[in-house]
Amino acid sequence: MKIISVESLSTLLQRHGFDNFLKDLMSKMRHDFSHWESFTQMPRPAMHVPGGVLELMPICDNKLYYTFKYVNCHPRNPLAGKQTVVATGQLSEIKTGYPLMFCEMTILTALRTAATSALATGLMARKNAHILALIGTGAQSEFQVRGAQLVRDISQVRYFDIDSKAMDKFRKNMTDKSIELIPCKNAKEATRGADIITVCTACKAHVDVIKNDWIKDGVHINALGGDTIGKTELELSILPRCRVVVEYFDQSFIEGEIQRFSKSEAQKLVHAQLYELINGSKYGRENEEEITLFDSVGIALEDYSALRLVYELSQTFKIGSEQNLTPVLNDPKDLILVLM
Ligand SMILES: NC(=O)c1ccc[n+]([C@@H]2O[C@H](COP(=O)([O-])OP(=O)(O)OC[C@H]3O[C@@H](n4cnc5c(N)ncnc54)[C@H](O)[C@@H]3O)[C@@H](O)[C@H]2O)c1
Numbered sequence: 431m432k433i434i435s436v437e438s439l440s441t442l443l444q445r446h447g448f449d450n451f452l453k454d455l456m457s458k459m460r461h462d463f464s465h466w467e468s469f470t471q472m473p474r475p476a477m478h479v480p481g482g483v484l485e486l487m488p489i490c491d492n493k494l495y496y497t498f499k500y501v502n503c504h505p506r507n508p509l510a511g512k513q514t515v516v517a518t519g520q521l522s523e524i525k526t527g528y529p530l531m532f533c534e535m536t537i538l539t540a541l542r543t544a545a546t547s548a549l550a551t552g553l554m555a556r557k558n559a560h561i562l563a564l565i566g567t568g569a570q571s572e573f574q575v576r577g578a579q580l581v582r583d584i585s586q587v588r589y590f591d592i593d594s595k596a597m598d599k600f601r602k603n604m605t606d607k608s609i610e611l612i613p614c615k616n617a618k619e620a621t622r623g624a625d626i627i628t629v630c631t632a633c634k635a636h637v638d639v640i641k642n643d644w645i646k647d648g649v650h651i652n653a654l655g656g657d658t659i660g661k662t663e664l665e666l667s668i669l670p671r672c673r674v675v676v677e678y679f680d681q682s683f684i685e686g687e688i689q690r691f692s693k694s695e696a697q698k699l700v701h702a703q704l705y706e707l708i709n710g711s712k713y714g715r716e717n718e719e720e721i722t723l724f725d726s727v728g729i730a731l732e733d734y735s736a737l738r739l740v741y742e743l744s745q746t747f748k749i750g751s752e753q754n755l756t757p758v759l760n761d762p763k764d765l766i767l768v769l770m
Contacts, residue, residue, distance in 0.1 A: 432750045434533040434740055442740065442749045443537075451739070452580060455545040458735040459708075463549075466705040468492060471730055473681035476658060481506055482634070483658045489730035496522045499535050499733040503658060505632035508593075513569060514632045515539065521737045528756060531741050535733065540570050542736040543728060544577030546704075547652045550675060550724035551626060552581035553707040554714035555650035559625030560585045565617045565639055565663075566631035566655060567591040567600035574628050574652070575604065582626070588612040590620040591631075618644050629663045630654040636690070638665040645671065647719040656687040657727040664723075666690055672723035673701045675714065677732075686725040700725075 434442075443451055462469075470490040477484045482504030490496040501517035508514060517535035522528060551559075559582045564571055567589050578584050587609055591597045597613055604611055614620035621627050621644045631639050632655055640651070642665045651672070656662035664687050676682035679700060683689060688696040702712040704724075715722050744750045757768045 431529050431753060431755045432531040432741070432744060433753050433755075434531060434744060434750045436534045436537065438744070438750045439534055439537055439740065442743055442747060445747045445749070446743055448576065449580065451743075452541060452545050452548070452577060455542060455736060455739055456549055456580070458739050459542075459545060459549060459732060462731055462735045463705040463708040466703075466709075466731075469731060469734075471678070473678070473684055474730065476685075478659065485658075487730040487733055489734045490524065491734070492524070494524060495734070495738065496524055497730070497734045497737045499539070499730065501535070501539060501728075503632065503634075503661075505634055508568075515569065519733055519737055521741055531737065531744070531750070532755060533737060533740055535736075538736050538740065539728070539733070540573040542732045543570060543654065543726070544573035545736075546677070546726060546728070546732050547574055547628065547654065547724065548577035548581050549708065550704060550714070550726070551578055551650060551652060554673075554675065554722040554724060555582060555626050556648055556715070556718055557582075559650065561623055561625045562587045563620045563624035563627045564589040564600075565591070565620055565627070565629045567596045568630065568632065570630045570654065571600055572603050574630060574654075575609070578626060578628070579606075579609075584609060586610045586612060588614050588620040588622070588624060590614040590617050621645070624649065626650045626652070628652040628654070631663055634658070634661050636660065636662045639663040640668065641665045642667040642671070645721060647721060650715075650722045650724070652724045652726060653687055654726045654728075656685070656689075656725065658685050659689065661685075662687050662690065668721075669699060669723065672721045673715065674699050674723045674725055675702050675704055675707060676700055676725050677704050677727060677729045679703055681729060682725060682727050685727040687723070688725055
């Protein structure tokens with residue numbers, strides 16, 4: 431079984447190129463989302479524990495592969511020097527049920543979340559969107575900017591975080607000189623004049639990180655941090671003003687910004703699931719004035735695409751180690767022999 435550690439994934443990204451990886455992931459996702467009906471999927475089971483949530487994200491393509499990701503969200507972890515979100519994942523073959531790869535997925539989650547936001551932004555933001563407001567400059571932030579740059583010509587990033595150290599870290603990591611970086615005193619200032627607003631804050635509560643008053647016509651919003659029960663980032667009155675797109679209604683209704691509506695209200699409010707924009711059956715935007723919202727929670731299909739891409743590239747570049755996480759037996763019934 432192939433093991434992809436943090437170091438292996440980092441080598442793989444260096445060999446393949448960060449942007450190439452994001453672009454390939456976007457095209458894998460386009461393919462997989464356009465085969466939406468062929469997957470067996472379910473809203474992820476979540477276990478709420480003091481200070482956070484633990485989630486398992488399974489999916490099966492019914493032909494070749496089954497994947498799952500284990501992921502958490504503990505917004506107060508950074509106070510103890512730990513990350514808010516960490517993840518691991520597995521890819522198994524359906525034919526035998528044998529696991530083929532076990533993979534680090536903390537970095538992979540940031541990459542796939544950036545690729546997903548980029549897909550949505552490409553389909554929903556105005557073509558002439560150049561100014562990106564980024565609220566929350568934690569672990570996901572730089573990845574989000576790199577994704578946005580693949581679909582729009584981003585010339586300015588206006589950013590804010592309640593933690594000034596996170597803002598300093600973001601500035602230090604943003605080495606692309608083609609982008610003007612504007613540190614802002616608060617979220618309101620960051621959203622001023624923005625064409626795209628990406629919100630990726632972490633707080634396990636209903637927080638109005640973004641206020642309705644600040645949202646001008648024509649803006650596209652990627653809301654990433656509202657992704658579990660009792661955790662949202664947008665003032666509720668923003669939503670009825672928007673063309674709302676979610677990844678997977680059954681999961682988003684439990685976890686997304688739309689969780690605060692009744693099911694029938696949410697069904698009326700949601701314009702499309704992302705796959706319907708990708709397969710061209712619905713439009714992400716119909717005019718320059720519309721306000722669009724990608725209410726993202728992160729779904730198993732995105733991780734499936736990411737794990738498949740890593741599996742293929744790990745074979746191309748011969749990256750990762752082989753470990754027996756399942757016994758190798760001459761006689762499949764003679765399991766005890768392994769211990770003798
Ligand atoms: N939708 C998805 O697919 C997806 C994927 C990954 C992570 N997430 C979510 O994205 C969020 C960010 O994840 P991360 O890994 O970057 O976490 P992180 O803890 O590294 O960063 C979050 C940042 O938000 C800041 N913040 C908190 N409240 C704020 C506020 N009111 N205004 C401004 N900044 C504020 C924190 O100081 C921190 O720097 C989390 O809520 C996580 O659950 C969503």
